[in-house]
Amino acid sequence: MTLPSGIFQGSFKQDMAVFRTKTQWLMLLALFVFIFTMPLYASDKTLTTLTIIGITIISVLGLNILTGYCGQISMGHAGFMAVGGYAAAVLMARLHMPFLVALPAAGLAAGIVGIIFGLPSLKIKGFYLIMTTVAAQFIVLWIIIQMRSVTGGADGLAVPKPEIFGLVIGSKASYFILVMIIACLATYLAKNIVRTRVGRAFIAIRDNDLAAEVMGVNLLYYKLTAFFIGCVYAGVAGALMVNYINYANVEQFPFINSVWYLGMLIVGGMGSTVGVIFGVIAIQLLQQLATTAGPILAAVMVPQAAASLALIANGLVIIIFLIFEPRGLAHRWEMIKAYYRRWPFSQ
Amino acid sequence: MSKIKLLTILSLVIILSLSILTACGTKTTTTVAPTATTIAAQTMYIGGTFAITGAYAEDTTAVLNGFLDYAKYVNDNHIIAPWYTDRTLDKNVTVQVLWGDDQLAPDKALTIYDDLKSKGLLTERVSSTAEGLALKEKMNADRIGATSQSTSPAYLSPPETIFTNAPIYTDSLAGAADWFISNWKDTTRKPRVAYLSADMASGRSIDIPEMQAYLEKAGFEFAGKQFVPLVPTTPPTTQLSWLKDNKVDLAIGFMVNGGSQPTIKEAVRLGMGTDQPYKITFAFANPAHLQIFVPAMGTIGNGVVVTGDFVAWESNVAGVQFANALNSKYRAGNPVTNIMYLDGIIEAMTQVEAQRLAMAQTGKTVSQLKPVDVLEYGFYQIKNFSDGDITISPLSYGPVLVCGVSTVRIQQVQNGKIVEVGSAPLHNIYKHE
Numbered sequence: 001m002t003l004p005s006g007i008f009q010g011s012f013k014q015d016m017a018v019f020r021t022k023t024q025w026l027m028l029l030a031l032f033v034f035i036f037t038m039p040l041y042a043s044d045k046t047l048t049t050l051t052i053i054g055i056t057i058i059s060v061l062g063l064n065i066l067t068g069y070c071g072q073i074s075m076g077h078a079g080f081m082a083v084g085g086y087a088a089a090v091l092m093a094r095l096h097m098p099f100l101v102a103l104p105a106a107g108l109a110a111g112i113v114g115i116i117f118g119l120p121s122l123k124i125k126g127f128y129l130i131m132t133t134v135a136a137q138f139i140v141l142w143i144i145i146q147m148r149s150v151t152g153g154a155d156g157l158a159v160p161k162p163e164i165f166g167l168v169i170g171s172k173a174s175y176f177i178l179v180m181i182i183a184c185l186a187t188y189l190a191k192n193i194v195r196t197r198v199g200r201a202f203i204a205i206r207d208n209d210l211a212a213e214v215m216g217v218n219l220l221y222y223k224l225t226a227f228f229i230g231c232v233y234a235g236v237a238g239a240l241m242v243n244y245i246n247y248a249n250v251e252q253f254p255f256i257n258s259v260w261y262l263g264m265l266i267v268g269g270m271g272s273t274v275g276v277i278f279g280v281i282a283i284q285l286l287q288q289l290a291t292t293a294g295p296i297l298a299a300v301m302v303p304q305a306a307a308s309l310a311l312i313a314n315g316l317v318i319i320i321f322l323i324f325e326p327r328g329l330a331h332r333w334e335m336i337k338a339y340y341r342r343w344p345f346s347q
Numbered sequence: 348m349s350k351i352k353l354l355t356i357l358s359l360v361i362i363l364s365l366s367i368l369t370a371c372g373t374k375t376t377t378t379v380a381p382t383a384t385t386i387a388a389q390t391m392y393i394g395g396t397f398a399i400t401g402a403y404a405e406d407t408t409a410v411l412n413g414f415l416d417y418a419k420y421v422n423d424n425h426i427i428a429p430w431y432t433d434r435t436l437d438k439n440v441t442v443q444v445l446w447g448d449d450q451l452a453p454d455k456a457l458t459i460y461d462d463l464k465s466k467g468l469l470t471e472r473v474s475s476t477a478e479g480l481a482l483k484e485k486m487n488a489d490r491i492g493a494t495s496q497s498t499s500p501a502y503l504s505p506p507e508t509i510f511t512n513a514p515i516y517t518d519s520l521a522g523a524a525d526w527f528i529s530n531w532k533d534t535t536r537k538p539r540v541a542y543l544s545a546d547m548a549s550g551r552s553i554d555i556p557e558m559q560a561y562l563e564k565a566g567f568e569f570a571g572k573q574f575v576p577l578v579p580t581t582p583p584t585t586q587l588s589w590l591k592d593n594k595v596d597l598a599i600g601f602m603v604n605g606g607s608q609p610t611i612k613e614a615v616r617l618g619m620g621t622d623q624p625y626k627i628t629f630a631f632a633n634p635a636h637l638q639i640f641v642p643a644m645g646t647i648g649n650g651v652v653v654t655g656d657f658v659a660w661e662s663n664v665a666g667v668q669f670a671n672a673l674n675s676k677y678r679a680g681n682p683v684t685n686i687m688y689l690d691g692i693i694e695a696m697t698q699v700e701a702q703r704l705a706m707a708q709t710g711k712t713v714s715q716l717k718p719v720d721v722l723e724y725g726f727y728q729i730k731n732f733s734d735g736d737i738t739i740s741p742l743s744y745g746p747v748l749v750c751g752v753s754t755v756r757i758q759q760v761q762n763g764k765i766v767e768v769g770s771a772p773l774h775n776i777y778k779h780e
Contacts, residue, residue: 155501172461241454251476294448303408303415310400311450
C-alpha cells in the first residue's frame with residue numbers, strides 16, 4: 001500500500017495534490033463504486049437517508065467555509081437554504097424553468113441574500129454577528145410567508161419533478177445519484193477553495209482579523225465572499241431539498257436546523273472538509289438510531305419515554321465532543337491516518 | 348499517475364452511466380401468485396409518523412396511545428368497534444401499530460415513511476402540516492392513503508389522499524364567525540374581526556384572501572392580523588393590546604393549548620374577554636381543545652370558543668364510552684386523559700376499516716393487498732362511517748373529499764365548563780389553485 005508516508009514529491013504540484021499515490025486513487029475509485037452502485041442493493045429507507053445526508057453535507061460544507069474557515073458564525077443557515085429552495089421552487093413551478101437553470105439560480109439567489117446579511121460582519125463579530133444571522137433566518141421566512149402570490153405563503157408551493165435533458169429524476173435511486181454527484185462536486189470545490197488565496201485569506205481572518213487587515217487582506221471583500229460562497233452552498237442544498245420533497249414549505253427550514261448544522265460542524269471538526277462529512281453522517285445516523293429506538297423503548301416502557309430522544313442524543317453528543325474532542329472526528333481521523341502511516345513505529 | 352487518473356475517470360464515467368440508467372429505469376418485480384389457501388397468521392399494519400417530540404408532543408402521544416389500545420381491542424375482539432359488530436376481521440389477522448417519531452421535521456418523516464412502507468404498512472398517518480406536505484407527493488406516487496390530526500387547507504389541493512376527521516382550519520373558523528355574527532345584537536355598527544393565530548405554517552394558513560372575503564361578506568369589518576409564537580415565551584401583550592386598540596370584537600386563529608392558555612391568561616390580565624371590561628371573544632380552531640384548556644384554566648377561560656373539536660369527554664356517546672372502556676381495560680390506574688386519545692382511536696379505526704373494506708371488495712387477504720387497493724377500495728369507499736359520535740357527523744371520504752365531517756361543532760367555555768353552543772355548515776372557503 002503506497003499511502004503518502006515517506007514518499008518523495010518532486011514538485012510543488014505533486015506535493016499539493018489531494019490524491020498523491022495510486023493507492024489513494026484506487027481507494028477513491030472504490031468509494032465511488034460503493035456510492036454509485038448503492039441503488040442496486042440499498043433499500044428505499046437507506047437511499048432516502050443517504051440522499052438527505054448528501055443534501056446536508058452540501059449545506060454544511062457552505063457553513064464550514066463561512067464559519068469553520070472564515071470564522072463568521074452563522075445561525076441562519078437554514079434560512080439561506082430556504083432562499084435557495086424557494087428560488088428553485090418559484091423558477092420551476094411558476095416560470096417553468098428547467099432544473100439545470102433553477103439549481104444554479106437558487107445558489108446565486110441565496111448567495112446574494114447572504115451578502116446582504118453578511119454586510120454587518122465588517123462592523124460586528126462573535127455574539128453580535130450570530131444575532132444578525134438569527135435575524136436573517138426569521139426575516140427570510142417571514143418574507144416568504146408574506147409573498148403568498150409568488151411563494152404560496154404558509155401553504156407552500158408544489159414543485160415539479162426535476163428533469164435533466166428530458167430525463168425525469170423521479171425515482172429515489174435517480175435522485176440519490178443526482179445528489180451524490182452534486183455532493184462530490186461540492187466537496188471537491190470546497191476542498192480546493194480553501195487551498196487558494198481566497199481560502200488562506202479566510203483562515204487569516206478567522207485566526208486574527210486585525211492582523212489579517214494589517215497584512216493587506218481586504219476584510220469586507222473576503223468576509224462577504226465567505227458569506228456568498230457559504231450561502232451559495234446553502235441555496236443549492238435548499239433547492240435539492242425542495243426538489244426531493246417536490247414541495248416547498250417554510251417549515252422545511254426551521255431555526256433548529258441552523259443549530260444542528262453548527263452541531264454537525266462541532267462533531268465533525270470545524271475547518272475541515274472531511275470533518276463536515278463525518279459530522280453530518282454521525283448526527284444523521286444518530287437521529288436515525290433514535291428514531292428506530294423510539295418505538296422499541298416505547299414498547300418496553302411508555303410512548304412518552306421515546307419523546308425527544310433524538311434531541312437529547314444529539315445534544316449529548318455535541319456536549320461530549322465539546323468536552324473530550326473539541327477538534328471533532330476529523331482530528332480523530334487524522335490521528336488514525338498518522339498511526340497507520342507510521343506503523344509499526346507509531347506509538 | 349496519468350494512466351491511473353485516466354483509468355479512474357473512465358471507470359467513473361462508466362459507473363455513473365450505468366447507475367443513472369439503472370436508477371432511471373423501471374424496476375421489474377416478480378409477483379408470486381398465492382398457491383396455498385391455508386389460513387396462515389397475517390398482520391394488518393396501521394400507524395405512520397407521530398410527532399412525539401416538539402410542540403404537539405403531548406397531543407400526539409395521546410394519539411399514539413389511542414392507536415396502541417385500539418389495536419389491542421381489535422386483536423381481542425376481532426370487530427372494528429362495539430357498534431359495528433358485523434364488521435369483523437378474521438381471527439388469523441393481528442393488528443400491529445408501526446410508528447416513528449418525526450420530531451415535527453419533514454426530512455425525518457421521509458425516512459420513517461420509507462421504513463414503514465418497507466415493513467408492509469399500507470396506510471399512513473401524518474402528524475402535522477409540514478410533514479403532510481413533505482409526504483404528500485410521495486404518498487400519491489405510491490397511492491397510499493393517510494389519516495391525519497392536522498387539517499391544513501393545503502390538503503385540499505390535489506392529490507387529495509390525506510384524510511382528516513376535523514374541519515379544515517379555515518372552515519372551522521368560519522363556523523366561529525357564523526356563530527358570532529348570529530349572536531351580534533348591535534345594529535349601529537359591524538363587528539370587527541381580526542386574526543390572532545400561531546406564527547407557523549398552520550397558524551398562517553388561515554391568512555388567505557378567501558378567508559378575509561368570507562368574513563367581510565358575512566358582515567364583519569376586518570381589522571387586521573396578529574401572530575404569536577406557537578408556544579409563547581413571553582406574554583403576547585403587544586398583540587393583545589393591538590386588538591384592544593383596534594376595537595376588535597372577535598379574534599380568530601389557530602393555536603394549540605401551549606399558546607391559547609398563556610394568551611388568554613394575559614388577555615384577562617389586560618381586562619379582555621367576554622366577562623371582562625373590554626368585551627372580546629377569542630375563537631380558536633380544533634387543536635386548542637377545550638378538554639385540555641378548561642381543566643387548566645377554569646373560569647379564567649370563560650367565553651373562549653373552540654370550533655371543529657370532538658365531543659366533550661363527559662358526554663355519554665358511544666365513542667366516548669368505547670374510549671373509556673379501552674382506558675379501563677388496557678390502562679388500569681393510568682388512563683389517558685388527553686382528548687387526542689379519541690383522535691388516535693378514530694384514526695386507527697379508519698385505517699383498519701379502509702383495509703377491511705379493501706379486503707372485502709377485492710377478495711384479497713391483508714398480505715395480498717397493495718396500498719392502491721386500500722386507497723381506492725378502502726378510504727374512498729368510507730361513507731357515513733360512525734366513530735360513535737365523537738365527531739359531529741359520521742365520516743365520509745372520497746377522491747375529492749378529504750375532510751370527513753360535514754359540519755363544524757362550536758363549543759364555548761361557560762362558567763368553567765364546556766358548553767356546545769351550536770354548529771355551522773362547511774363553507775369550503777379555501778380554493779386551491
